[in-house]
Amino acid sequence: xxxxxRLQPLVEDGLVDEVIRxxxxxxEAMVFVVRCGDEIRCAKVYKEADKxxxxxxxxxxxGRKVKNSRQARAMEKGSRYGRKVQEEAWQNAxxxxxxxxxxxxxxxxxxxxxxxxxxxxxxxxxxxxxxxPRLNDVTLSAELAVEYHHFLVLQVVRMLCAGVxxxxxxxxxxxxxxxxxxxxxxxxxxxxxxxxxARAMLERDxxxxxxxxxxxxxxxxxxxxxxxxxxxxxxxKLRPDVQLTGRFERILPPTDLVGVMREIDDARAEEAxxxxxxxxxx
Numbered sequence: 001x002x003x004x005x006r007l008q009p010l011v012e013d014g015l016v017d018e019v020i021r022x023x024x025x026x027x028e029a030m031v032f033v034v035r036c037g038d039e040i041r042c043a044k045v046y047k048e049a050d051k052x053x054x055x056x057x058x059x060x061x062x063g064r065k066v067k068n069s070r071q072a073r074a075m076e077k078g079s080r081y082g083r084k085v086q087e088e089a090w091q092n093a094x095x096x097x098x099x100x101x102x103x104x105x106x107x108x109x110x111x112x113x114x115x116x117x118x119x120x121x122x123x124x125x126x127x128x129x130x131x132x133p134r135l136n137d138v139t140l141s142a143e144l145a146v147e148y149h150h151f152l153v154l155q156v157v158r159m160l161c162a163g164v165x166x167x168x169x170x171x172x173x174x175x176x177x178x179x180x181x182x183x184x185x186x187x188x189x190x191x192x193x194x195x196x197x198a199r200a201m202l203e204r205d206x207x208x209x210x211x212x213x214x215x216x217x218x219x220x221x222x223x224x225x226x227x228x229x230x231x232x233x234x235x236x237k238l239r240p241d242v243q244l245t246g247r248f249e250r251i252l253p254p255t256d257l258v259g260v261m262r263e264i265d266d267a268r269a270e271e272a273x274x275x276x277x278x279x280x281x282x
Contacts, residue, residue, distance in 0.1 A: 001019055001020070001021060001022075003019050004019065004030075004032065004045065006045045006116070006117065006118060007019055007032065007034070007043060007045065007118060009115065009116045009118075010043070010115055010118055010120070013115065015036065015115055015120065016034045016035070016036055016043065016120070017034075017035050017036060017037060018034065018035040019032055019033075019034050019043075020032070020033040020034060020035060020040070021033050023042060023131055026185075028046065028047055028185075028187060029044050029045055029046045029047055030044075030045045030047065031043065031044050031045070032045065033123060033131070034120070036120065040123055041112060041120055041121065041122060041123050042109075042120075042121060042122070042123040043118050043119070043120055044118065044119040044121065045117070045118050046091050046117050046118075046119075046187075091114075091117060091119075091187060092114075093186070093187050093188070093189055094119065094185075094186040094187040094189065095111060095114045095119060097189040098110075098111040098119075098121065098186060099111055100162055100163075100164060101158075101159060101162055101164060101183075101186075103162075104158055104159070104161065104162035104240075105158055105240065106155055106158045106159050106162065106183065107155060107180070107181065107182050107183060108182065108183050108184065108186070109121040109122040109123075109182060109184060110122040124175045124177045124182045124184075125177060125178060126176065126177060126178050127178040128178075132175040132176055132177045132182065133175070133176055134171070134172060134174065134175060134176070135148075135171040135172075135174040135175070135176055135181065135212070136170075136171040136172055136212075138176050140216045141216065142216050142217040143217075144216075145213040145216035145217040145220070146213070146217050146220065148176075148180070148181055148213065149209055149210070149213040149217070149220055151180060151181055152169075152174065152181055152183070152209055153206065153209065153225050153229075153244065154240075154244075155181075155183055156169070156202070156206060156209075156225075156229065157229055157238065157240060157242060157244075158240050159183075160192055160229060160233055160238060161238055161239065161240050163191060163192050163193060164189050164190070164191065164192060165189065165190050165191075165192050165195075165198050165201050165202045165205065166186065166188075166189055166201075166205050167188045167189055167190050167201045167205070168185065168188050168205075169183070169205035169206075169208055169209065170205075170209075170212065171208075171212040172185075173185040192233070199230050202226060202229065202230055203226035203227060203230065204226075205226070206225050206226035206229065207226060210223055210225070223246035223247070224246060224247055224248040225244055225246050227248040228244055228245065228246065228247065228248040229244070231248065
């Protein structure tokens, strides 16, 4: 096929030898199947901000750091340079997250290179060697739904142990490869320790998984892994090999019965005093 303009620099620099076909076009990027030497990989070409339906939000970018104070000021002012820096930071977030998560043993596409706004990474394939389908395009048995749900919840745990929350995890951001689910699409990934919305996003990610897999195995909708995972994380007890129960019991502080009775007695005394004053003035 004709080489897309955004991929031309990679061809000229010898990183890509052939563009085979377009694989998909999503809300934030277009993905192409390419040949790099003897390897078949995919190239994710990020769309420009004004052509992207997924908008950056402070909810996602909170806590992200840029290289220097000049860039930070430019981003705050919204200047042309600031928008360019913000766009680069948005793209780099996925690259950084992929390397970080791959090192932590999370099943994500293996990243190979990031050049001129294009991410070269592993082409996830199914058992027949074809491009893997998205989870939402696959019909599951109840048994396989439970298996995939269990696997992905543990991937969420591994991600959080690495300090990352996906932030947009659903059946649309998971591929079903020949060896099982693979998590994709991470430009909105957030730092768990640096973002005040991390807990809510993690719980939403886990709830999305429960709701989707619950279509095939309804019992999964009654689980509460999100709150359980976050409670373990906050207490410093979360480990990649943690044994989860899917249940969460919120422990409330014990009621101060003595204090409650004291307040009741005080209220009664005040009411009695009020009545006495009322009778005396009659």
